[in-house]
Amino acid sequence: xxxxxxxxxxxxxxxxxxxxxxxxxxxxxxxxxxxxxxxxxxxxxxxxxxxxxxxxxxxxxxxxxxxxxxxxxxxxxxxxxxxxxxxxxxxxxxxxxxxxxxxxxxxxxxxxxxxxxxxxxxxxxxxxxxxxxxxxxxxxxxxxxxxxxxxxxxxxxxxxxxxxxxxxxxxxxxxxxxxxxxxxxxxxxxxxxxxxxxxxxxxxxxxxxxxxxxxxxxxxxxxxxxxxxxxxxxxxxxxxxxxxxxxxxxxxxxxxxxxxxxxxxxxxxxxxxxxxxxxxxxxxxxxxxxxxxxxxxxxxxxxxxxxxxxxxxxxxxxxxxxxxxxxxxxxxxxxxxxxxxxxxxxxxxxxxxxxxxxxxxxxxxxxxxxxxxxxxxxxxxxxxxxxxxxxxxxxxxxxxxxxxxxxxxxxxxxxxxxxxxxxxxxxxxxxxxxxxx
Amino acid sequence: xxxxxxxxxxxxxxxxxxxxxxxxxxxxxxxxxxxxxxxxxxxxxxxxxxxxxxxxxxxxxxxxxxxxxxxxxxxxxxxxxxxxxxxxxxxxxxxxxxxxxxxxxxxxxxxxxxxxxxxxxxxxxxxxxxxxxxxxxxxxxxxxxxxxxxxxxxxxxxxxxxxxxxxxxxxxxxxxxxxxxxxxxxxxxxxxxxxxxxxxxxxxxxxxxxxxxxxxxxxxxxxxxxxxxxxxxxxxxxxxxxxxxxxxxxxxxxxxxxxxxxxxxxxxxxxxxxxxxxxxxxxxxxxxxxxxxxxxxxxxxxxxxxxxx
Numbered sequence: 001x002x003x004x005x006x007x008x009x010x011x012x013x014x015x016x017x018x019x020x021x022x023x024x025x026x027x028x029x030x031x032x033x034x035x036x037x038x039x040x041x042x043x044x045x046x047x048x049x050x051x052x053x054x055x056x057x058x059x060x061x062x063x064x065x066x067x068x069x070x071x072x073x074x075x076x077x078x079x080x081x082x083x084x085x086x087x088x089x090x091x092x093x094x095x096x097x098x099x100x101x102x103x104x105x106x107x108x109x110x111x112x113x114x115x116x117x118x119x120x121x122x123x124x125x126x127x128x129x130x131x132x133x134x135x136x137x138x139x140x141x142x143x144x145x146x147x148x149x150x151x152x153x154x155x156x157x158x159x160x161x162x163x164x165x166x167x168x169x170x171x172x173x174x175x176x177x178x179x180x181x182x183x184x185x186x187x188x189x190x191x192x193x194x195x196x197x198x199x200x201x202x203x204x205x206x207x208x209x210x211x212x213x214x215x216x217x218x219x220x221x222x223x224x225x226x227x228x229x230x231x232x233x234x235x236x237x238x239x240x241x242x243x244x245x246x247x248x249x250x251x252x253x254x255x256x257x258x259x260x261x262x263x264x265x266x267x268x269x270x271x272x273x274x275x276x277x278x279x280x281x282x283x284x285x286x287x288x289x290x291x292x293x294x295x296x297x298x299x300x301x302x303x304x305x306x307x308x309x310x311x312x313x314x315x316x317x318x319x320x321x322x323x324x325x326x327x328x329x330x331x332x333x334x335x336x337x338x339x340x341x342x343x344x345x346x347x348x349x350x351x352x353x354x355x356x357x358x359x360x361x362x363x364x365x366x367x368x369x370x371x372x373x374x375x376x377x378x379x380x381x382x383x384x385x386x387x388x389x390x391x392x393x394x395x396x397x398x399x400x401x402x403x404x405x406x407x408x409x410x411x412x413x414x415x416x417x418x419x420x421x422x423x424x425x426x427x428x429x430x431x432x433x434x435x436x437x
Numbered sequence: 438x439x440x441x442x443x444x445x446x447x448x449x450x451x452x453x454x455x456x457x458x459x460x461x462x463x464x465x466x467x468x469x470x471x472x473x474x475x476x477x478x479x480x481x482x483x484x485x486x487x488x489x490x491x492x493x494x495x496x497x498x499x500x501x502x503x504x505x506x507x508x509x510x511x512x513x514x515x516x517x518x519x520x521x522x523x524x525x526x527x528x529x530x531x532x533x534x535x536x537x538x539x540x541x542x543x544x545x546x547x548x549x550x551x552x553x554x555x556x557x558x559x560x561x562x563x564x565x566x567x568x569x570x571x572x573x574x575x576x577x578x579x580x581x582x583x584x585x586x587x588x589x590x591x592x593x594x595x596x597x598x599x600x601x602x603x604x605x606x607x608x609x610x611x612x613x614x615x616x617x618x619x620x621x622x623x624x625x626x627x628x629x630x631x632x633x634x635x636x637x638x639x640x641x642x643x644x645x646x647x648x649x650x651x652x653x654x655x656x657x658x659x660x661x662x663x664x665x666x667x668x669x670x671x672x673x674x675x676x677x678x679x680x681x682x683x684x685x686x687x688x689x690x691x692x693x694x695x696x697x698x699x700x701x702x703x704x705x706x707x708x709x710x711x712x713x714x715x716x717x718x719x720x721x722x723x724x725x726x727x728x729x730x731x732x733x734x735x736x737x738x739x740x741x742x743x744x745x746x
Contacts, residue, residue: 081712088498088717107715112500194587194602203607205695255586257696258607267587323500397714407697411609425520 031128036330037066043334044083045073046098046317050155053347054338061337067330087113087322095325096334101144101152102315102386103396110393114151115321120332121150131336132358140355143314143386152318153339156281156347157355159303159312159380160214161373163268163286164275166299168196176299180218180243180306183275187251190274198251200273201244204260208406209399210388211277214313215240218306223390223398228434230426232402233419236308241419243306245409257410269293277303279315280377284351300373302380314384316355353377390426394433401425492721504718511722522723524698525706529730531613532688532702533681536620541674543621544628545666549658551629552636566630568623577690580619581606584691609699612692616700619687624680628673635669636662671742675735682731703727 045051051073054061058069074082079098086094087108099108108114121127133141137157144152162183164176168190177183187198202211216222221236231237248256253267265282267273271293280300289295303310319338321331337343344354349365359365360378369377389395390402405422409415461468492511496504515522551562568576583590584606591605606612639662647657663670685704688694694701694709701709707727711720 077712081708084498084712084715087500088715090500107497110499110501111497111715113498197587203696204693205697206693253587254602254604255607257604257609258586258692263585272587394714397716400709400713404697407695408609411696 030130031125033065033128033333035125036327036333039066039327039330040068040070041095041327041330041334042093043069043071044079044086044094044097045071046079047073047075048098048317049352050317050347051098053343057343061334064337065330065333067333069334087111087324090324091322092324092326094322095327095331096319096321098155099152099318099320100315101146101318101320103389103399105144105146105151106391106395107393108320109146109149109151112323113320114146114149115323115325115328115331117150117153117321117332117335118148120328126329126332128336131340135341135356135358137355137357137360137381139382139384140314140316143316144318152320153335154316154318154355155339155344156316157353157381157384158279158281158315159353159377159384160211160277161280161283161300161376161380162275162277162303163282163298163300165190165271165273165294165297167297168274176301177275177304178301180215180304183304184243184247184251187247187275191251193253195272197253197267197273199247199275199277200253200256200259200264200267201248201277202259202261202264203248203252203256203407203410204258205403205407206400207260208403208410210313210315212241212244212406213387213389214277214303214310215244215306217311217313217387218304218308219243220306220308223387223402224392228392228430230423230430232405232426233416233423237419238416240306241406241409241415244406245415248410249412257407268298271297280380281352283373283377287351299370300376302376311387312380312384313388314381314386315388353381355381392430392434394429397429397433398426401429488721488724491718492725494718495716496718497715498717507718511719512726514719515722515726521698521701521706522703525701525703526730528613528698528700529682529702529704532617532620532684532700533678533734536617536624537674537677537681539617539621540625540628540677541670543625544673545632545670547625547629548632548636549662551633566626569626569630571623573623573686574690576623577619577687581691584615606692607696609696612696612700616688616691619691620681620684623687624677628670628677631673631676632666632670635666639665668742671738675738678734678738679731682734683727703730 043054051071055071058071062068073079083094083097099105099114101108121133127133136154140154140157144150144154162177164186169176169186172189174186174189175182177186183199189198190196191198202208213223216232216237219236219240221234221240222231225231253259253263253272255263261278264273264276264278265285268276268282268286269292283300286292286298287295303312319335321328321335325331341356341358344356345359345362348354348356348359348362349368351369353360360381366374390398392398401422405418408418491504493506493508494504495507495511547565551558551565555561582588586592586603586605586607589605592602595603603611606615643661643665644657647661652660683704684702685708688700688702689705689708692700694705698706703723704727707720707723710716710723
């Protein structure tokens with residue numbers, strides 16, 4: 001009796017010590033974070049602000065878990081090449097990797113390149129309650145599921161906002177566009193080359209579909225019919241492409257057919273674009289007076305709807321675990337840390353929108369964000385869908401097939417001919433890559 | 438001769454170690470070749486064989502399904518001239534043909550210029566060699582910016598000359614000439630350098646004899662200089678041809694093969710098929726075809742070289 005009483009007191013005291021000196025309160029000690037200590041992980045990553053942020057805070061993770069992480073990052077194309085080679089070779093050397101499931105999720109899932117995260121998420125000894133899966137915005141979380149399996153955890157939540165130059169709009173007595181028709185009218189009105197272009201957007205072959213798909217869905221079009229046939233050359237698809245091409249050819253910059261993210265972003269930063277429909281994550285940059293000539297002179301609004309309303313486009317980079325890795329438990333600890341509220345909050349406060357509901361409701365952030373921007377971005381993120389890429393296994397290839405058609409149309413070729421040709425090519429790729437129904 | 442004695446009955450006893458040393462002595466040539474042979478086997482023969490092997494499959498690197506043997510279907514697709522391949526083949530031949538021709542003409546001309554004495558020759562040579570000294574990717578970024586249709590320096594020059602506004606590198610009709618201009622700027626010095634080395638080593642007596650016979654400078658150039666440096670020029674052209682047929686970095690950085698696929702060379706097309714679309718089997722078949730394209734280009738040049746000397 002006496003012994004058990006003493007043990008109980010000791011236990012309470014130890015628990016108190018743990019509470020005072022333990023890890024930060026946000027990361028409650030409900031799992032053993034040191035269960036894989038001594039492990040060394042390799043993260044094959046995209047070179048980006050989120051990767052930089054993990055690297056800067058890596059000591060914290062290593063202290064918490066005793067796991068060493070080697071971060072190897074590359075620009076997008078070399079990164080994809082490196083990843084493809086390692087995964088095709090079933091390399092055990094990659095444990096965690098960055099992935100864009102909107103683009104390649106279906107393909108990678110089909111190839112067996114993702115470890116299924118669902119069992120690990122369900123494992124109470126492995127997943128901290130404070131990580132809080134339910135905090136992830138539903139639309140974003142579900143976009144990372146294929147065939148009932150969770151293949152990745154989002155590390156951002158990007159939608160496309162319409163950024164416009166408030167000063168130019170006010171001077172011309174224009175209201176922010178509420179439809180794509182009004183957007184075109186405003187572009188016409190504000191276009192005065194070469195100093196200011198009415199509307200800039202991505203036109204490069206590999207990038208055009210990302211921007212164009214907003215027009216496609218706003219016109220009631222879609223990548224494919226419900227039974228998996230190409231639908232890009234439907235009347236809605238043609239109308240959408242006509243409007244997008246008309247905008248860029250008449251009111252865009254002369255380099256539109258070669259413009260990728262860096263080009264259009266630079267034009268807006270330099271004050272040479274009246275409007276741009278692009279990533280919500282660019283807001284921080286546009287507001288930074290050190291890098292932006294338009295800081296304080298822009299505002300943002302919802303991506304304007306077309307005749308068929310608006311489907312907001314979702315893009316998110318994510319973290320996945322390699323199924324060939326022997327260190328999946330340690331890898332999952334890292335993914336939890338990298339996608340934790342604490343890590344994501346810092347980024348969110350730096351205007352990189354994160355996929356967690358709690359961060360969008362964070363009082364500090366709401367006080368910082370410009371009201372119009374906040375409302376528009378939140379409304380879109382909650383309703384966003386991955387429409388920027390076609391719902392097929394060969395999504396990267398089909399995206400490019402359509403990208404070539406849009407790009408050729410931007411060079412002045414006939415839109416219907418180009419879309420018909422792309423649809424035929426799409427059918428070939430689908431027949432080669434989709435399982436027989 | 439000592440050799441018959443060795444096989445004779447009177448051959449003295451030798452320790453096994455001695456015997457091995459002896460054997461090595463006799464076959465020493467193989468031991469010199471061995472490291473190089475192993476190296477070649479590992480880095481050339483294996484990947485080439487594997488590429489050819491892979492070209493008979495349809496494979497995307499799947500961990501769940503095995504590669505599908507498709508026999509010659511990949512080659513059939515290539516030879517049926519799928520539009521992507523047809524375009525890439527044409528772009529490659531156009532780019533290589535035009536740029537190597539211009540580079541050879543300009544390079545030989547510049548070498549001829551630098552082969553005479555003039556003030557500032559050293560400086561001129563250094564300046565002319567700068568483009569090859571630069572990192573291709575960095576230079577490509579510079580040219581990409583110069584060609585930028587809304588802020589590049591070419592736009593400024595065109596404005597100065599009061600030319601109508603152009604789409605420059607975003608124009609499917611202008612992109613190839615612009616890329617060729619960049620290539621000529623970067624690689625003409627290489628041809629110049631190699632030709633110059635050939636010119637410097639030419640014997641003087643032929644020129645003196647020609648002078649005595651009263652040959653015109655033009656005759657000297659065509660009848661003496663060109664035939665003598667021809668092998669050097671062909672070697673330089675061959676070097677450029679091989680390089681040019683498999684150009685990747687320059688075009689990749691400046692245009693990524695765009696606009697559309699207007700500047701997509703075979704190598705870019707293959708890269709895309711392999712690493713963007715994960716069509717590894719088809720990309721392998723394309724690589725084998727590219728190998729034969731390069732081989733054919735070189736054979737043409739080699740016959741040129743042999744035919745005249």
